[in-house]
Amino acid sequence: VMDFETGLKLVKLRAEAMQEAAAAPPQGMASIAGLEKAKLAPLCKESAGPGEICKIANVLFDKGFACAGHKEALDRLVEKATAAGAMQAKMLKTKGAFHTDLMLPAKAKLLKALEDAQPKMSAPKCDIYMNVSGKRIAAGTPPSEFVPLLADQLCSEVLWEPSVSAMIADGVKEYYECGPMKQLTAMMKRINQKIWKDMKNIDV
Structure with a gap:
């Protein structure tokens, strides 16, 4: 969807905007x-x-x-x-x-940055799942259709369980968590124990 440098810049801006709003x-x-x-x-x-x-x-x-x-x-x-x-x-x-209207100032800044970066974005090569909607975005979807969702996520419920359940229902079988705390793995145990047993954690 975007190159690594653009992604890092957007992540940095998002974090700084959220910190300022907080x-x-x-x-x-x-x-x-x-x-x-x-x-x-x-x-x-x-x-x-x-x-x-x-x-x-x-x-x-x-x-x-x-x-x-x-x-x-x-x-x-x-x-x-x-x-x-x-x-x-x-x-x-x-x-x-986070994920309330108290983040509206951060949302405005992120949306502006996303819109500026959008011309350089490409359609995803694989399906992606948006936790702001809990639904799948199909491979090939134009960025203009999901860029607003990336900004909406700052002020909306994170639908983690519905997103994971949608992935499972769609037949996604392999799940990985990168990082030391295994929080997503612990949540998966409460969402689907069969998937949890095969979930892999990658320390970084």
Whole structure:
């Protein structure tokens, strides 16, 4: 889709824009596990005070989520989720409300950079899966059709479990995780144990 240098520049810009957007107001993310989405979403809404954001930011596995928003709203959410019977409800170390509208300034900067780079992009040579939609983008799709999704992802739910489930349903059989922490492997265990048993981790 793009050359390595362009990719690195976009990753750098994305990270810097997100960090800048996370600087204020006080915000963050919380890990919530053990509640159905239909139960957690209303708790997020109840936890958000006037002008505050509190929403599901990552759909990771069955009953496993990360929520994001204003810090005080998340503190209330942790209390409400615990009272509602969550197996886990705790604040994460990150200071940014990623994948919420608090990232809108970062989205605007990334979209501009992506649009500037788009003329140099080419159609993907293989199918790719967008976690902003949880759906497959077929090989050969023009970049103009998925570039906006790359920017939308900053302010939208990360649909990790739906994306992985779509890959499995489409017959993808080999899965690799690059890095030392094996977090994706742990999530795969909760998504599909058969696939998890054959998943490979590559230390870097």
